[in-house]
Amino acid sequence: xxxxxxxxxxxxxLLDGNTENVQMVLESLINDGYIDDMRYCSxxxxxxxxxxxxxxxxxxxxxxxxxxxxEIIRNALAEIDEEKxxxxxxxxxxxxxAAMKDDPLKKQKLIRYALGRGYTYDAVIAAIDKIxxxxxxx
Numbered sequence: 018x019x020x021x022x023x024x025x026x027x028x029x030x031l032l033d034g035n036t037e038n039v040q041m042v043l044e045s046l047i048n049d050g051y052i053d054d055m056r057y058c059s060x061x062x063x064x065x066x067x068x069x070x071x072x073x074x075x076x077x078x079x080x081x082x083x084x085x086x087x088e089i090i091r092n093a094l095a096e097i098d099e100e101k102x103x104x105x106x107x108x109x110x111x112x113x114x115a116a117m118k119d120d121p122l123k124k125q126k127l128i129r130y131a132l133g134r135g136y137t138y139d140a141v142i143a144a145i146d147k148i149x150x151x152x153x154x155x
Contacts, residue, residue: 020057021047022084058085058093066097070105073097075135106136106144114148 019027021043028039046052058080065071065079073094080090110127117123124145131141 018057018060020054021052055089058089062093072134072136
């Protein structure tokens with residue numbers, strides 16, 4: 018699966034920068050249904066959330082970096098199951114927590130880790146509080 022920006026970049030190099038031909042090829046692929054930015058964004062968001070364990074902030078950033086329109090990004094992110102994403106975040110934090118044993122800066126490091134994975138601060142704090150209620154080692 019490719020988005021229109023990826024194909025445009027690839028076509029520019031293959032067609033020696035001829036923008037008219039690139040636009041013609043791109044329009045043909047879109048009209049024939051080979052390229053669909055909404056389909057691409059939905060698949061990207063689903064895969065990065067479920068397989069890579071990314072949060073919505075990181076997914077949004079990466080899709081906007083590819084030049085995807087905000088409305089398409091918003092629709093793709095709406096398809097992510099929030100409950101499953103929360104469970105993945107908790108699992109990531111519990112695994113990371115177990116690896117840090119007696120580190121005095123454990124909570125700060127867990128927050129930084131989860132923010133780097135693209136989760137929102139509120140979601141991270143909620144997950145850490147839930148883990149803390151269930152496990153006194155945090």
